Amino acid sequence: SVAFSPNGKTIASASGDNSVKLWAYLNNLDDLIISSCNRLRDYLQSNPNVSDRTLCDGIPTKSN
Template sequence: MLKQLRQNEHSQLLTVLIFDQFEEFFFDHKDTASKREFYEFLRECVEIPYVKVILSLREDYISYLLELNRTTPLTNSPDGKIIASASVDKTVKLWRINGTLIQSQQKHKKRVFAVSFSPNAHGKTLASASMDGRVILWNFDLDDLLIRGCNWLRDYLKTNPNISEEDRHLCDGIGTQE
C-alpha cells in the first residue's frame, strides 16, 4: 500500500485514508508488536505530502493514542491533561486530552520529530526538536512570562508620552526591575 501511496505522490494525487471507529483497532490488536507495525505504517503515511490520514474514534479512546509515543512524536504533560504533538508540517500542537486543539505553533523550518515536557518544570516547559537542527524550549510558566514581559515593557510604560498615568503602573510590583 505504501508503494501505491508514493506513486500517487509522484502523480500529485491527494489520497485520504479514513479509519472510522478506530477504537476497534485497540480491541483487535492487543499485543504491542502488531500495534507498533500499524503505527509505523501510519507514521510513514503522514510523512508523504499527498496523503492525509483521518482517525475517527470515541473521545474516551484518545488516551490510547499516547502509546504511540514510542513511534510517533506525541507526549503528554506530567499532569496528564495536555498532549503535545510534533508534525511534518513544522508545527507543535497542544491538545486537551479530549482531542480539542489548544494551540498550534510553527516556529521550526523543517519537520518536527520530537516533543517532550520537562518533568522538572512541572510540565511548564516543552522541548521540540526538528530536522532543521534546532531545539526550541517553549515556556508555559505564566508567572515567569508575566515577569519577563513586565521587565521588557517597564521602560516603555514609564517613558512613552502616549501612555495614561494609570497604565504606567501596570507592572508595578511584578518581578524585579533590571
C-alpha cells in the first residue's frame, strides 16, 4: 500500500512483510506519479503475464 500526506511531502509505503517506510518527497508530487506510471507502463509492455493493467489509467504520460 501507498499513502500520501495531505501536503504531498511525505509518502508512506507498507509491504507484505509488515514493514512501513516513510519517504520525504520535496518535489512536485504530480511529476512523481507521472514518472512512476510511465515506468509501470514500460514494465507492463514487456511482461504479458501481468493481469491488472489498469493501475495508471487516467494518469497522463507527461506533466502539463
